[in-house]
Amino acid sequence: MRYLAKIHQKSATGEVLIQLLAHQRAEYLWETVTEEKLVMLEAATPFNEGLLVILDLDSQEAVTDLQDASDWVMEIVSQYLSQGMTPGALREEFNRVEQWRQSLTLQGQEVRRRALETAARRDEIQELEKNLKRKYEELEQRE
Helix, strand or coil: CEEEEEEEECCCCCCCEEEEEEEEEECCCEEEEEEEEEEEEEECCCCCCEEEEEECCCCCEEEEEEEEEEEHHHHHHHHHHHHHCCCCHHHHHHHHHHHHHHHHHHHHHHHHHHHHHHHHHHHHHHHHHHHHHHHHHHHHHHH
């Protein structure tokens, strides 16, 4: 699993404590780590304390990849924050899209209801036409 983390503490023996800050749930979906969680990296690393890193953990929570997060953070800044996309603006846009989706759902339900009513009326009219035709034929036979 991929994490955004911070180099927390480096020991003289080369061991590094890394604090996990957020983990990636999907390509564009990250979730903050709610409890303080530290991972030990026994290998020496060139990164200094306080540096943000991207790391991958395997199922035993061993670090399989460790990279400086500076380029990743700068990409986020250039793609989103330079265009004025704030969390509030994104939340408003999400709410607008959700209202639009709900409106379309209601409209679709209304269209289906009207289609069913129209089909029922058509069947009713066809039945009335059959009855009229039958009565007309009966009247012709009497004459």
